[in-house]
């Protein structure tokens with residue numbers, strides 16, 4: 587028996603850090619949405635009591651360090667199951683890129699084993715389990731568009747963003763989320779206005795959305811990796827309606843209402859950056 591799950595990447599339309607908590611995590615306020623750049627996860631039921639991870643990507647571990655492995659193990663341990671699964675990850679989302687590829691794989695495995703092993707858990711139960719794997723996993727369980735608070739694990743659904751094109755560019759560097767949060771001091775931070783971002787979604791106001799994209803982690807990553815700024819400038823020059831780094835980076839995304847403009851941005855990045863993607867937002871939840 588096989589089960590298939592799509593594991594889409596996310597972008598952060600806004601990311602604000604409110605304060606550093608006593609447990610070492612940062613209290614955040616993030617508006618996130620899924621895009622149609624996705625890993626494909628195949629789960630095969632095994633007779634034996636084991637978890638096997640397979641991927642042709644040389645960038646992801648194929649053992650218990652893989653977040654997909656951890657997701658299956660967590661479900662087995664929580665519900666005391668003698669159950670086995672082979673997990674094949676067809677990796678399309680760049681790794682350590684600020685796009686939550688690993689978190690989305692973990693979330694897809696939570697949804698997948700729920701079906702494969704016939705557990706009947708709700709999306710809320712899966713999201714709650716997922717939060718112990720990583721802060722972004724809960725959001726990835728639901729997908730769609732949401733505001734994430736707490737350390738990122740408290741999710742409230744929002745309307746889909748107004749229709750537009752998204753061009754992503756991933757420079758040839760990986761960024762450690764932990765390092766970026768550690769270097770974030772909050773000094774001179776340019777905080778996005780989350781309320782106005784939510785209002786833009788509620789009123790389907792594309793120009794208000796573009797005016798309110800913002801990410802307080804951007805300046806930290808820009809200082810570590812100046813090439814991220816060059817990509818931002820290139821996208822802006824090519825006519826993007828909005829340009830922002832996603833998550834802890836280094837991927838930069840641009841939004842364009844007009845398809846011709848998105849093509850212009852895409853073409854302008856050729857020779858500048860090897861990994862460029864032309865995608866759309868998924869907007870609404872397809873899992874819950």
Ligand SMILES: C[C@@](CO)(OP(=O)(O)O)[C@H](O)COP(=O)(O)OP(=O)(O)OC[C@H]1O[C@@H](n2ccc(N)nc2=O)[C@H](O)[C@@H]1O
Pocket residue numbers: 598601610611612613614616683684685686689719720721722723736737738763764767768832833834835
């Ligand atoms: C920055 C964001 C924005 O969506 O995404 P990415 O850039 O990783 O995609 C997230 O907050 C990342 O979520 P995730 O990648 O799941 O982080 P976790 O595994 O929970 O934590 C990795 C490390 O980041 C720091 N961390 C994470 C979340 C948070 N709210 N405060 C933190 O300080 C902690 O040092 C933690 O040890």
Ligand SMILES: Nc1ncnc2c1ncn2[C@@H]1O[C@H](COP(=O)(O)OP(=O)(O)O)[C@@H](O)[C@H]1O
Pocket residue numbers: 645646647651652653654675680681682683684685686687688689691692761763833834835
């Ligand atoms: N299934 C997976 N896909 C991608 N990365 C994974 C996976 N499992 C574990 N990792 C590890 O998680 C780290 C963060 O990866 P990823 O989720 O792609 O980035 P980000 O947190 O920037 O969105 C990487 O160092 C990678 O080795």
